[in-house]
Amino acid sequence: MARLLALLGSINIGGNRVKMVDLKAAFAEEGFKELVTVAASGNLILSDERDPVYIEKQLERVLADRFKFNSCVMVRTKEQVQTAVDDNPFHGTGPEHGSDKMVHSIFLSQQPDQARFDALLEEHSTKGSERLALGDRVLYLDYVHGVGVSDLSSKFLERRLGCKGTARNMNSLKNIISKMA
Template sequence: MARYLGLLGSINVGGNRIKMAELRDVLTEAGFKDIATVAASGNVIFTDDSDPAMLEIRLEDVVQSHFGFKSCAMVRSAEEVRAAIDENPFHGTEAHHGSDKMVHSIFLSQQPDKSAVDAVIEEHRAKGSERLALGDRVLFLDYVHGVGVSDLSNKFLEKRLGCKGTARNMNSLKNILAKMN
């Protein structure tokens, strides 16, 4: 059995409120095993033998049917979570004085065309100081001055890249990875 992280998008933002204890109960009823949640933002660690793409569909279906709203789900192994930290070129840079709160890895539903990412980088170059780089089904983003003041919203990026995504900052990912092992 493999240990996975399910990253649920749109959890406890807007009107999409879910208590993590209820999420654990619902996922247990749906057949997920060894469930742990980390923080209240839709980070679910579990054990399963199914294909990760099928697990994403199952997670999305459970949230939709039980909680009544659509959430995107990305499922990643511990190795993929570690790569989303280690391969993030903005992680641990001097610009943040040791804090990676503004540095994010956005987990993507598929690998976007590099030309689409390059177009976003070029389009945004004159608009803000954020930095972007592409990894394997992950977009690395340094929000520099904060997510709330950036034009690079999840909705904007999804439209430009043609795929869904959900972001976590480096501090959260390190905490999650420690709980996966």
């Protein structure tokens, strides 16, 4: 069976509180196998052969039914997660790269239209110091001075790009990848 990562958006923020042990138990009851949670922010490693889009919808349904909140879920393979780290142009060593805490890969529900991304870049060019780049169903973002002081909230990005997303910083992604081995 394939090892997959389910990235659950908005877990343990904004009032969507759930213990990882409860989350794991609920998904196990739904037939998901070999579940491992990583941190308390909605990272779930699982084994499954079904279509990732089907898995996303099933996990979203369980969150709504059992925990009474809506969340977007993105399912990716280990290789896709590794690519989201390796291809992030703001991650690496040297003065031109951001810190692993500030550099994020935002996993997107679909590939945004290039024109929408270009409009986002244009609109934001005079507003903040954050750096953005677009990958394959991933938005790369260096928050530079921190997420809390940025105008680039998840809701703002969703409206501008026309798709949902859930972000993880480089520290989290490296930890997740090590657990997926």
